[in-house]
Amino acid sequence: MIKILSARKILTMNPQKPHATHVAIRDGLILGAGSLEELEGWGKYELDTQFADKVLMPGLVEGHCHLQEGALWSHTYVGFFDRMSPEGDMQAGCKNLDAVLSKLAAAEAKLNDPDAPLPGWSLDPIYFDNQRVDRAQLDTISTTRPIGIMHASGHIMNVNSKALELAGLMRPGINHEGVPLGNDGLPTGELKGPDVMSPVSIHVGFDRDMLSCDEQGMWRFGKLCVRAGVTTATDLAARLPDEAVTMMRQVTGNGGYPARIVPLRFHHGVSPEDLIKHVEALAPQSTDMLRLGRIKIVVDGSIQGFSARLRAPGYYNGAPNGLWYIAPEQLAYILENALAKGIQVHCHTNGDEATQLVIDTMRKAMRKTPSTDHRFTLQHCQLADTAQFRQIKELGLCVNLFANHHHYWGDQHYELTVGPERAERMNAAGTAARLGVPFGIHSDAPITPLGPLFTGWCAMNRKTASGRTLGDAEKITLDQALNAITLGAAYTLHMDGEVGSIEAGKRADFAVLEDDPEEMGTERLKDTRVWGTVLGGKPFAAAHV
Amino acid sequence: MSDTLPMTIIAGYLGAGKTTLINQILRNANGQRLAVLVNEFGALPIDADLIEAQDDDLIALAGGCVCCSYGDDLMLALTKMREMDPKPDHVILEASGVALPGKIAASVSLFGNDIQVLGIVVLADAECLPDHLADTYLADTVIRQLEAADLVVLTKTDLATEPQMQNSRDAIDRYAPKATRIDNGTDALHQVLSADASAHDLILGNDAPHHIAMTTRTVAPTEPVNANELAQSLADNDAVVRAKGHLMAAPDNTMVTLQLVGKRYALTPADASATPGIVIIEKNAHTASHRT
Numbered sequence: 001m002i003k004i005l006s007a008r009k010i011l012t013m014n015p016q017k018p019h020a021t022h023v024a025i026r027d028g029l030i031l032g033a034g035s036l037e038e039l040e041g042w043g044k045y046e047l048d049t050q051f052a053d054k055v056l057m058p059g060l061v062e063g064h065c066h067l068q069e070g071a072l073w074s075h076t077y078v079g080f081f082d083r084m085s086p087e088g089d090m091q092a093g094c095k096n097l098d099a100v101l102s103k104l105a106a107a108e109a110k111l112n113d114p115d116a117p118l119p120g121w122s123l124d125p126i127y128f129d130n131q132r133v134d135r136a137q138l139d140t141i142s143t144t145r146p147i148g149i150m151h152a153s154g155h156i157m158n159v160n161s162k163a164l165e166l167a168g169l170m171r172p173g174i175n176h177e178g179v180p181l182g183n184d185g186l187p188t189g190e191l192k193g194p195d196v197m198s199p200v201s202i203h204v205g206f207d208r209d210m211l212s213c214d215e216q217g218m219w220r221f222g223k224l225c226v227r228a229g230v231t232t233a234t235d236l237a238a239r240l241p242d243e244a245v246t247m248m249r250q251v252t253g254n255g256g257y258p259a260r261i262v263p264l265r266f267h268h269g270v271s272p273e274d275l276i277k278h279v280e281a282l283a284p285q286s287t288d289m290l291r292l293g294r295i296k297i298v299v300d301g302s303i304q305g306f307s308a309r310l311r312a313p314g315y316y317n318g319a320p321n322g323l324w325y326i327a328p329e330q331l332a333y334i335l336e337n338a339l340a341k342g343i344q345v346h347c348h349t350n351g352d353e354a355t356q357l358v359i360d361t362m363r364k365a366m367r368k369t370p371s372t373d374h375r376f377t378l379q380h381c382q383l384a385d386t387a388q389f390r391q392i393k394e395l396g397l398c399v400n401l402f403a404n405h406h407h408y409w410g411d412q413h414y415e416l417t418v419g420p421e422r423a424e425r426m427n428a429a430g431t432a433a434r435l436g437v438p439f440g441i442h443s444d445a446p447i448t449p450l451g452p453l454f455t456g457w458c459a460m461n462r463k464t465a466s467g468r469t470l471g472d473a474e475k476i477t478l479d480q481a482l483n484a485i486t487l488g489a490a491y492t493l494h495m496d497g498e499v500g501s502i503e504a505g506k507r508a509d510f511a512v513l514e515d516d517p518e519e520m521g522t523e524r525l526k527d528t529r530v531w532g533t534v535l536g537g538k539p540f541a542a543a544h545v
Numbered sequence: 546m547s548d549t550l551p552m553t554i555i556a557g558y559l560g561a562g563k564t565t566l567i568n569q570i571l572r573n574a575n576g577q578r579l580a581v582l583v584n585e586f587g588a589l590p591i592d593a594d595l596i597e598a599q600d601d602d603l604i605a606l607a608g609g610c611v612c613c614s615y616g617d618d619l620m621l622a623l624t625k626m627r628e629m630d631p632k633p634d635h636v637i638l639e640a641s642g643v644a645l646p647g648k649i650a651a652s653v654s655l656f657g658n659d660i661q662v663l664g665i666v667v668l669a670d671a672e673c674l675p676d677h678l679a680d681t682y683l684a685d686t687v688i689r690q691l692e693a694a695d696l697v698v699l700t701k702t703d704l705a706t707e708p709q710m711q712n713s714r715d716a717i718d719r720y721a722p723k724a725t726r727i728d729n730g731t732d733a734l735h736q737v738l739s740a741d742a743s744a745h746d747l748i749l750g751n752d753a754p755h756h757i758a759m760t761t762r763t764v765a766p767t768e769p770v771n772a773n774e775l776a777q778s779l780a781d782n783d784a785v786v787r788a789k790g791h792l793m794a795a796p797d798n799t800m801v802t803l804q805l806v807g808k809r810y811a812l813t814p815a816d817a818s819a820t821p822g823i824v825i826i827e828k829n830a831h832t833a834s835h836r837t
Contacts, residue, residue: 168657176651195652198620241601269616271585321685324643327559328682357682 002026002045003537004036009516010056013486013501023056025508028536032504050539054531055516057482058501059231059509060452063400063489064379064442067213067235067261070221072121072446075205076107079122079152083449086223088542097128097137100149105141117205118142120149121446123158126412127465133158134182135189148204150197152408154447155305157197159189159204166203193305212239218251223545225259228451229511229530232490232499235263236346236379236444237296240278245285245292252289258533258540260289260509262493264296264346267326272333279343288507288536291493295338295345296379298325300354303382303417304409308351310383316419322351332361335376339369344494345376346400352383359391366395375438377492380405382426383418386435389428393437398492401427403441403459404448406471410464424471429459433480440489441481452489453517456481457526478522510534550627550660552636554649556690557668558677559642562700566668567639571595571610576826578609580626580633584641585614597789607824609789609804620652627659630811631804636660643686647693667694667721671705675712691720699728765822769795776803776810779825790823791815 003025010020012033020033024042031042039045073086078100081093094100100123108118118141125131138147138160146163150156164170164187172185178196182188191197213221213235225233238244240263252261265279275295283293300322301307306315307322314321331347335358338345349355355378362376377398378384382405384392392399406427414423425431432439441459443450460481462471476484490500499507514529532541555563567581571591591604591612598605602622604612611633615622619638626636640646650662667690677687691697697717702710717726766775772794779785788805794812802815803823 168659169655171657173657174655176655178652179655194618195620195648196655198618199624199655202621202624269585269614274585323645324682324686327642329559330642353682 002031002042003048004039004045005048005051005056005534006036007051007056008053009518010502011058011482011517012503013058013483014503017503020502023502023508023510025537028508028538030502030504030506030508033502051512051531055513056502056534057229057511057513057517058486059499059507059533059535060229060485060511061440061489061493061495061500062225062228062230062233062443062445062450062452062485063377063440063492064236064402065233065445065450066237067218067221067263069224069446069450070219071207071213071217073220074217075119075121076104077122078103078120078149080124080127081449083122084224084227086220086227086545088223088227088545094123095127097125097131097133100133101137101141104138104147104149108141108145108147111145114144116145117163117203118145118147119205120147122152123149124152124408132188132190135159135161135164135187138189146204148201148206150201150206152447153302153304155193155302157191157201157204159191159200161189163200163204164189167200169200212244215247215251218248219257222251222258224445224450226532226540226545227530227542228453229513229533230259230450230452231509231511231533231535232260232262232493232495233450234493235261237266237298238263239269240265240282240292245282248290249285249287253287257289258535258545260291260499260535262291262294262495264294265292266296266298267330267334268298272330272337275334276337276341276343280341283343291495293343294493295334295343296348297331297334297345298348299331299358300325300349300351303350304412306417308383309353309357310351310418311353311356315417316422317416321353324354328357328361331357332365335361335365336368338376339365339371339374344374346379346492347376348379350380350382352385352388355381355384355388359388359395359397362395362397363391372396375492375494379442380444383422384428385425386428386431389431389435389437393435398438398440399432400440400442400489400492401429401432401459402444403427403429403455404443406462406464407458408448408465410462410470411466411468414464414468414470425474426471427459428471428474429476429480429484430471430474433476438488438491439484440492441484442489451526452485453528453530454526456485457522459484460522460525478518478525481525482517508534508537512539548632549658550632550636551634551663552638552653552660553663554638554640554646554653554665555668556640556644556646556649556665556693557642558670558673558683558687558690560673561642561668561670562698563639563642563668565700566698567637570637571606571612574608574610576608577634578631579611580629580636581610581612582615582619582622582626582636582638583612584639585616586612607789608826619649620655623653623656623660627656645686645689645693647689650693664695665693666696666698667691667724668698668700669713669717671699671702671710671713673701674699674716675709678716688720691717691724694721694724697721697724697726699726702729762827763790763822763824765820766792769793769798771795772801772803772812775823776805776812779805780810782827784827785825788823788825791819791821792823793821 022036023033024031024039077091078094147160149158178192180188286292300309306319309322347358379400380402381399441455487500490496512531520528595606602614646665677683772792779788794801800815800819801812804811
């Protein structure tokens with residue numbers, strides 16, 4: 001059965017035919033885009049006019065996010081910015097500390113079990129003049145149940161006295177840089193860094209595996225995709241034990257799931273040899289909705305956590321260099337063997353030294369195993385300079401830049417972590433575009449909200465949360481931004497022949513928009529209203545998910 | 546002796562011999578119930594006959610030792626270890642090749658009196674250390690590892706040239722001037738197990754695990770036995786320090802697992818397919834009296 005959708009406008013992202021009014025679909029695939037007249041030749045069809053006043057784009061592709069975004073919505077959102085929940089209620093941002101506390105108190109009032117923990121997420125005190133949250137404030141909500149609030153960065157947590165007590169930290173004499181002490185010699189309740197957070201977070205209701213996602217969270221994640229116009233999304237750091245793969249196959253195979261999920265197996269907790277074997281075993285379990293068989297390597301830490309590996313001149317505030325999260329030899333083993341076996345690898349590199357290590361290692365690996373079209377991708381790649389982008393181009397690497405991070409934390413990078421010059425060149429999408437490096441841009445949800453149109457706005461405007469324009473030279477155009485959130489991201493996943501543009505033979509995955517991104521333009525792209533999506537020809541209305 | 550769990554951290558870059566040392570330690574546990582934490586099992590070739598049971602992140606070994614992989618969450622693994630029953634006598638942590646043992650020790654300090662780092666042992670490959678120190682990607686990591694060491698073990702000395710040996714020794718003197726240095730692995734085992742290496746507070750005092758001669762025997766009753774009675778008789782025997790294995794319990798012929806440490810034991814249901822047999826570790830007659 002052929003269906004022809006009519007639309008106010010179709011932005012195909014196919015440069016050979018950038019605009020159309022109709023798209024014909026059969027069996028979940030696109031027969032063609034064009035005028036009704038051009039499509040009628042395919043045979044008997046049903047004309048579907050439900051989108052006659054909407055604008056269609058290819059379903060958006062989020063190349064770096066985590067299903068965890070769905071799981072976190074079980075907890076109380078206390079972020080500064082308004083954020084849409086999976087169920088569609090726009091949760092107002094907490095504009096000051098009192099708002100945070102009263103939102104937590106309201107959530108507390110709904111808990112029946114007196115011992116149940118109260119977890120909150122996405123706190124960001126930098127917007128409250130860095131006023132810190134201490135345990136006394138959280139104790140006003142409850143002294144009997146453990147309370148913990150994860151910061152938006154994911155690197156800091158604030159907890160109440162009960163949580164400290166359960167973790168054995170409510171005592172004097174603690175001597176650790178990640179545990180600030182109050183005047184009474186006891187911890188203030190602020191916990192900095194994963195090592196310090198981990199023993200407490202299990203008591204305050206966060207999952208053992210912070211990046212994991214359960215079935216309910218996965219469905220919630222799917223709803224968020226519909227609201228953001230996303231039809232293909234990665235789960236960029238998954239352990240993928242058998243039971244998780246079974247769950248993911250069930251959920252995505254249900255027929256009602258609205259997004260294609262691309263989970264990457266990350267390297268932690270498994271030897272390089274076993275990692276390759278695991279991924280080889282995963283690949284054949286892929287379906288059209290669940291794409292397995294890729295590797296994610298975390299090479300260094302984060303810039304704002306001072307755990308990223310930087311080259312000279314190092315951190316602006318003089319902090320010592322960060323940490324390697326993998327030994328160079330192990331990185332080399334994985335890259336070489338993955339190249340030889342045709343397994344795709346994405347590498348998290350925040351600092352420019354981490355980026356250079358991957359470049360150098362990749363160069364050696366390519367000499368041993370000459371490869372074309374591998375599309376190994378540097379994720380974040382926030383600090384790379386122009387010389388590094390030239391090498392990235394020569395080696396056939398792709399980048400996926402953290403445009404949202406530039407908006408939310410650009411001011412901190414300017415003032416504290418790397419200083420003005422390098423802060424301005426961070427997330428250099430303009431350089432990538434000029435040099436022809438294939439690139440995507442990303443949210444890293446749940447670190448920042450899932451929403452590629454917003455991410456595109458960030459990359460075009462490079463405006464920080466305080467309103468500073470950070471790095472004019474690295475701004476990209478509307479066309480480049482729209483490409484980055486569709487074909488660009490699809491390319492980094494080897495899926496650009498299948499999704500990312502609306503053209504004959506590709507999957508009928510669309511973002512359905514109330515507004516036309518070309519009319520919204522550079523300034524207003526983030527305000528584009530999303531009706532929902534179409535996945536494999538099936539519509540998903542945001543209002544009804 | 547307090548309930549403090551003593552820990553020794555073994556660090557050093559890839560190829561320095563950490564896994565070899567861990568294997569030696571496991572084969573020479575001498576009745577100590579060791580808990581060995583490794584980043585992942587991949588590189589740890591444990592002799593199959595030592596393995597009693599295994600799941601994703603824990604291998605139970607003959608003699609009551611366990612080996613756990615902590616992946617990317619060491620602190621969570623330690624939280625669990627703290628609750629292990631019976632409690633291990635000593636935790637040996639194998640840090641990953643790029644981990645900074647000083648940072649690990651700082652994090653472990655958050656466990657307060659529950660877990661205490663007795664010493665940081667850093668292994669350095671005599672042949673490769675000079676190269677690592679000349680590698681811009683690695684130098685600062687290797688130096689930060691050495692700076693945290695209480696004991697530096699220079700390994701693979703038989704493969705190194707004299708200039709390499711001299712360079713390595715100079716580097717250790719420079720970056721770990723206060724640490725004890727030993728030039729091969731044979732003494733390392735002794736020092737790690739006895740925690741003599743430590744510049745940290747020794748909280749074991751006179752109760753530190755001594756090098757008591759131990760013997761191991763296996764009993765495999767052919768008939769169902771009264772499991773409680775057998776366990777109690779082992780617990781009452783001062784020479785027995787550890788016992789572990791499976792038994793067919795009378796009167797209902799169910800398979801149970803016995804775990805015994807000193808005077809305490811636990812009997813838990815076991816898989817019906819388990820092979821009956823108890824490994825008993827006991828002190829030799831002439832040393833037993835010192836212990837009680």
